[in-house]
Amino acid sequence: NWKLSGYIERTVAEIKEKVGNEKVILGLSGGVDSSVAAVLIHKAIGDQLQCIFVDTGLLRKDEGKKVMEQYGNHFHMNIDMVDASERFLSKLKGISDPEEKRKTIGKEFVAVFDEESHKFEGAKFLAQGTIYPDVIESQSVKGPSAVIKSHHNVGGLPEEMKLQLLEPLRELFKDEVRKVGEELGIPHHLVYRHPFPGPGLGIRILGEVSEEKVKILQEGDDIFIQELYKNNLYEKVSQAFVVLLPVKSVGVMGDERTYEYTAVVRSANTIDFMTAEFSKLPWEFLEKVSNRIINEVRGINRVTYDISSKPPATIEWE
Numbered sequence: 001n002w003k004l005s006g007y008i009e010r011t012v013a014e015i016k017e018k019v020g021n022e023k024v025i026l027g028l029s030g031g032v033d034s035s036v037a038a039v040l041i042h043k044a045i046g047d048q049l050q051c052i053f054v055d056t057g058l059l060r061k062d063e064g065k066k067v068m069e070q071y072g073n074h075f076h077m078n079i080d081m082v083d084a085s086e087r088f089l090s091k092l093k094g095i096s097d098p099e100e101k102r103k104t105i106g107k108e109f110v111a112v113f114d115e116e117s118h119k120f121e122g123a124k125f126l127a128q129g130t131i132y133p134d135v136i137e138s139q140s141v142k143g144p145s146a147v148i149k150s151h152h153n154v155g156g157l158p159e160e161m162k163l164q165l166l167e168p169l170r171e172l173f174k175d176e177v178r179k180v181g182e183e184l185g186i187p188h189h190l191v192y193r194h195p196f197p198g199p200g201l202g203i204r205i206l207g208e209v210s211e212e213k214v215k216i217l218q219e220g221d222d223i224f225i226q227e228l229y230k231n232n233l234y235e236k237v238s239q240a241f242v243v244l245l246p247v248k249s250v251g252v253m254g255d256e257r258t259y260e261y262t263a264v265v266r267s268a269n270t271i272d273f274m275t276a277e278f279s280k281l282p283w284e285f286l287e288k289v290s291n292r293i294i295n296e297v298r299g300i301n302r303v304t305y306d307i308s309s310k311p312p313a314t315i316e317w318e
């Protein structure tokens with residue numbers, strides 16, 4: 001690949017040159033872009049990089065633990081892990097409107113990140129995993145997605161943080177970012193993860209979010225994702241996840257009548273995420289996923305499969 005050959009070497013040199021002896025902070029989310037940016041910058045400046053990982057409590061099952069294992073233990077990066085779950089949950093109390101949830105989560109994220117970054121007062125740079133499509137999107141006059149849903153991970157810095165931006169992936173497309181990541185030694189499955197929205201499970205729990213619902217959703221979602229990997233389907237779909245509905249229905253478990261939540265299994269195939277079709281997953285596979293979720297997750301007694309395309313539906317439910 002003409003563009004990537006020498007890319008890492010060249011970028012590492014540029015980062016060293018630009019940063020000198022200064023400190024850099026980076027918001028690590030566990031997603032592909034911020035992880036590749038972190039490993040690349042770490043390769044250039046080592047311990048001068050300080051990552052901040054905010055656990056919003058709205059992440060996938062064991063996300064924080066996995067990030068610490070991979071990037072903390074394996075890559076030896078400095079990671080400040082902030083457990084802000086309670087803060088997020090309490091801010092979300094009583095809120096069920098999707099846009100209000102997004103705004104609340106986005107605002108709280110900036111507040112937590114800002115507070116944490118003050119621990120590293122001397123830092124001169126803020127690194128971000130901005131990639132080329134983000135640059136284009138934020139330059140365009142508010143596209144439909146910006147109007148319909150306020151994305152919070154392509155934002156800006158809080159005004160008072162006078163940090164210089166460091167964005168080593170700005171020229172790369174997603175597939176190039178993945179190649180760079182693999183070349184840097186990030187495991188294949190991490191570099192090929194599906195996208196995950198900034199507001200996280202907050203917008204996959206329809207209606208009001210609670211700790212109990214987060215737990216239920218994490219378990220159900222984890223089963224679906226495990227099964228996709230096991231059956232070699234994960235990389236055949238573009239984005240897959242479980243949604244928890246605030247709808248209870250009657251079921252039967254042994255001799256007991258149950259009255260529990262409904263989960264939606266959602267999987268989409270798309271090239272640009274602007275249009276998408278639902279994944280035509282095999283019936284036997286869906287049956288397995290449904291059985292496992294209902295049998296293993298307390299709180300869910302019914303599983304449905306979302307067969308809507310985008311448009312007119314969106315990939316997410318909120």
Ligand code: XMP
Pocket residue numbers: 102145149150151152153195196197198199239273310313314315316317
């Ligand atoms: P929709 O639901 O609009 O999703 O079809 C298209 C893609 O965007 C992601 N998405 C978000 N990402 N913050 C994000 O960072 C958000 O608020 C948000 N809403 C949707 C969604 O996961 C899908 O990949």
